[in-house]
């Protein structure tokens with residue numbers, strides 16, 4: 704069975720960093736893993752050390768243009784197999800995991816037909832893996848349109864601010880309204896310091912959020928940021944990597 708884990712949260716809280724750390728840890732543990740970048744504004748590929756990737760958005764635009772042309776180049780083409788081969792071409796094979804970038808938001812017009820095809824392709828693709836980690840945007844767009852249908856664990860990343868926690872609470876409310884299949888919701892507090900730790904625990908309790916981890920503000924990440932080193936190369940003994948190990952265990956791996 705594939706385990707699907709989506710990471711979301713307010714921009715700047717470290718959502719992409721948490722996704723990258725989880726991808727790093729689980730792929731090192733030998734899980735056959737697909738990483739999906741489902742946030743048009745994010746930088747997951749760079750954080751993982753991967754550049755110049757194509758996106759599913761480009762493949763969708765190609766098919767959309769073809770089917771809305773008054774005279775398509777090839778009216779008999781099998782649209783599903785064209786989209787499928789394009790999506791599979793886009794998958795980037797990285798050492799230890801595969802990467803798929805969803806890319807830009809769609810243009811104007813109705814994409815229902817293309818999205819329907821994509822939904823079926825994504826369902827089958829996801830089933831090939833042990834674990835799928837999705838870096839998702841706070842609006843959970845791909846889930847509301849059901850491009851990615853089922854999520855086992857939704858992890859909301861927040862920083863040590865009341866606003867970050869409020870966003871987490873709003874995401875929980877949004878999930879209740881979504882007609883998607885989401886199993887469990889967890890919260891990870893990121894960039895935690897000795898000074899704010901107690902207050903964060905209380906805040907999570909007050910808002911009835913299930914906190915599965917507190918990742919410290921890690922000087923090693925700050926140093927790598929300045930030097931432009933991808934987070935994927937973080938050493939195992941850095942404080943953030945150690946906390947990720949404990950979070951992964953709490954997730955039942």
Ligand SMILES: Nc1ncnc2c1ncn2[C@@H]1O[C@H](COP(=O)(O)OP(=O)(O)OP(=O)(O)O)[C@@H](O)[C@H]1O
Nearest residue numbers: 714715716717718719720745894919920921924925
């Ligand atoms: N625990 C941490 N300690 C130190 N720095 C961190 C930590 N987590 C993340 N950062 C840094 O904080 C910055 C923002 O993180 P990141 O890009 O992951 O945020 P994000 O929530 O994905 O934002 P966006 O949605 O805008 O991409 C990055 O420079 C990242 O390296």
